[in-house]
Amino acid sequence: MVRMQRNPNPNHYQDQQSETTNGVGLPCDLIIEILSRLPAKFICQLRCISKSWRAILSPFDPVLQTLHRNLSNSTPFLFFFYISYHGICFSSFDTRGQLRNQFTKHISSPVWTWQFCQGLLCFVCSKHIYVCNPSTQELLEVPYSFNLRDIYNFAFGYLPSTNEYKIVHWFSDTDINHIEKIVCQIFTIKEGGPNPHGSWRVVGNSPLFRSVHRFPLCMNGSLYWIVDKNENKGNPMKIHRFDLAREEHEIVLTPKAFLGSCHDTVCLLLIKDSLCLVDFSPWMPTIDIWMMKDQSNQIWVKEYIIDIFGVNRPLLKIEYIPSGDGCDEEILIRPEKEGLLLYNFKTKSIRRVGNLISEYMGIDFDLGRCIRSYLYVDSLYSLGSG
Structure with missing residues (x-):
């Protein structure tokens, strides 16, 4: 008779099982692969199933976040929000018009301006700044700064090298000689929310700064926006760039052959990881898109x-x-008095998405005036407020 040797560590089997399956019954790699294909809303709900699921998903695994981000970037949603006196109503749809998410957040004061970046929404009120992740429904109130004036001169960007978001705000000030200058201050948001003592940092003067015109575009760790027409009279149109890593400004020249002269009918896009300048002047039967092929030499x-x-x-x-998901590249076009349109690059055809919101939100409004529409990517980024 052979006597079986007792394992000196009674928790050995349990530890080994936890290491390979995390108590869920599947290998960790397979769990992460499956979860990465689910909407962020559902992944967050899995935390409530059991202690084992909560242990896996609190905090989110970095590999899961990376896989989920890559898949989400290739399948963005149509995102809408409606600002009311009581708060902000959010709804998101896929490009086929199916409702994916919907909720309302209550805030303390009216919204003045807002910006989207890589799955998060930053909006500025008279005395408050909020950052919201619509996927997880987290809402973070950023600490107040006494320098929060010129509230339209702010930008919101993502720095992939550090996995951080930055709120950048420019304001006018005077030095001891009563000379006016433009000062830049930055608030950084880290994964899991800002540090307990997170605060605004003044990064110095900004002699190259031009007021933020419309909504800046964030691309590869830099913010881009077109120089305001009032500061560019009689000169070729220019693009302003702010590097979020170096926290420095520079000017980018537009194409020499670019004919667009009306700032209100020109915008910036990110197409295939390249900066693009779009001219949709009303007197033209086409939309012309210029792409920067060589950023160092500014060749368009x-x-x-x-x-x-x-x-x-x-x-x-x-x-x-x-x-x-096998779909073709498309351009979302939003006319003032018409539903949303999608132009297909491959078929060169236009299809209508329509007025998606009213039947779900119960609000009777003019799509062109009251509703704000954006492309949105699902995000697991934690703001530490959930």
Whole structure:
């Protein structure tokens, strides 16, 4: 008779099982692969199932976040929010018009301006700044700064090298000699929320700064926006760039052959990881898209000419939808008095998405005036407020 030797560590088997399955019954790699394909809302709900699931998902595994981010970037949603006196109503849809998420957040004061970046929404009120992750429904109130004036001169960007978001705010001030200067201050948001003693940092004067015109575009750790027309009279149109890593400014020149002269009908897009300048002037039957092929030498090429004959003008918004899940690349077009349109690069055809919101939100409003629409990517980024 052979006597079985007792394991000196009674928890050995339990530890080994936990190491390979985390108590869920599947290998960790397989769990992460499956979860990465789910909406962030569902992944957050799994935390409530059991202690084992909560242990896996609190905090989120970095590999899961990376896989989920890559898949989400290739399949963005159409995101809408409606600002009321009681708060902000959020709804998101896929490009086929199916409702994916909907909720309302209550805030303490009216919203003045807002910006989207990489799955998060930052909006500025008279005395407050909030950052919201619509996927997890987290809402973070940023500490107040006494320098929060010139509230339209702010930008919101993501720095992938450090996995941080930065709120950048420029304001006018005077030195001891009563000379006016433009000062830049930055608030950094880290994964899991800001540090307990997180605060605004003044990073110095900004002699190259030009007031923020419309909504800046964040690309590869830099913010881009078109120099305001009032500061650019008689000169070729310029683009302002703010490097979030070096926290420095520079000017980017537009294409020499670029004919767009009306700032209100020109915008910036990110297409295939390249900066693009879009001209949708109302007197043109096309949308012309210039792409920067060589950023170091600032070389531009007219890459696309989109025929939109018959589409109502003016156009309020244009955004790029990358290909994902076998779908073709598309451009989202939002006319002022018409439902949302999607232009397909491959078929060169336009399909209507329609007025998606009213039947779900129970609000009777004019799509062109009351609703704000954006492209949105699902995000597991934690603000530490959930």
